[in-house]
Amino acid sequence: MATHASFERHKKEAATHEGKVFVLLNKEGDGARSLPGDDLLRKAPASKIRTAAAQQRLAVREYKEAARLRPRDQDTKDQLRSACLVLRRLQALVDGPKQIPMRRFLAHYNLSIRYWDLGEARQAIDEARESCKELAKHGLPRGCAEHNLLLMMQVFTEFKGEQKKLEEALQRSPEAVGPNYDLGIHFFDKRMMIKAEEQLRKTRDRARTSSALQLVEQDLVALQADQKDFGKKVDTF
Numbered sequence: 001m002a003t004h005a006s007f008e009r010h011k012k013e014a015a016t017h018e019g020k021v022f023v024l025l026n027k028e029g030d031g032a033r034s035l036p037g038d039d040l041l042r043k044a045p046a047s048k049i050r051t052a053a054a055q056q057r058l059a060v061r062e063y064k065e066a067a068r069l070r071p072r073d074q075d076t077k078d079q080l081r082s083a084c085l086v087l088r089r090l091q092a093l094v095d096g097p098k099q100i101p102m103r104r105f106l107a108h109y110n111l112s113i114r115y116w117d118l119g120e121a122r123q124a125i126d127e128a129r130e131s132c133k134e135l136a137k138h139g140l141p142r143g144c145a146e147h148n149l150l151l152m153m154q155v156f157t158e159f160k161g162e163q164k165k166l167e168e169a170l171q172r173s174p175e176a177v178g179p180n181y182d183l184g185i186h187f188f189d190k191r192m193m194i195k196a197e198e199q200l201r202k203t204r205d206r207a208r209t210s211s212a213l214q215l216v217e218q219d220l221v222a223l224q225a226d227q228k229d230f231g232k233k234v235d236t237f
Helices: 002-025 038-043 046-069 074-095 103-117 121-137 143-172 177-189 193-236
Strands: none
Touching (some): 002 046, 103 143, 121 143, 143 177
């Protein structure tokens, strides 16, 4: 007898909590015993949704207790299942849209830009390709990430032969200013900024060394000329 009374009490409490949910979310005087449509639910104030979710959570708890007391009661099991579905809808609205983790995408994308700046085209393309895969995995448009990949591949393919020729010229004359400068400008044209700066600094150092050598040679020539003039004067005396 006590079990029956407790069972009925839990079901009554569950119905009361659910009734509060429907009154809270439906229009006044509507008398509906179900949730409104998704469009109306999305327009409802967040405070109302949170309050309704809390009430529905209590209703689910009461239905679970009732089902525990009478596990074979099909009507109670159906009510519990329906209450859980309502709670799931409300909780989804409380939680908001599912957050998509973007850290891996950002890591690959930023590495692709970094490798490109360093002049490491192959590594940059690999990282750009991985960034596109991350977006595709979450069903997101690849947009700028794909444009970045395609542009890197195009520039790499188009200028690969020219870079090889410039590097071979530099190997033949590593101290010459011209080949160093040409390679630096090549990197700049491909917007490999860090690599271009590094190469142009080397070019500047080579130019300074070359200028210093020219000055030393000029001073040596002038010194030799002075020595000849001095020797002639000595012979005259």
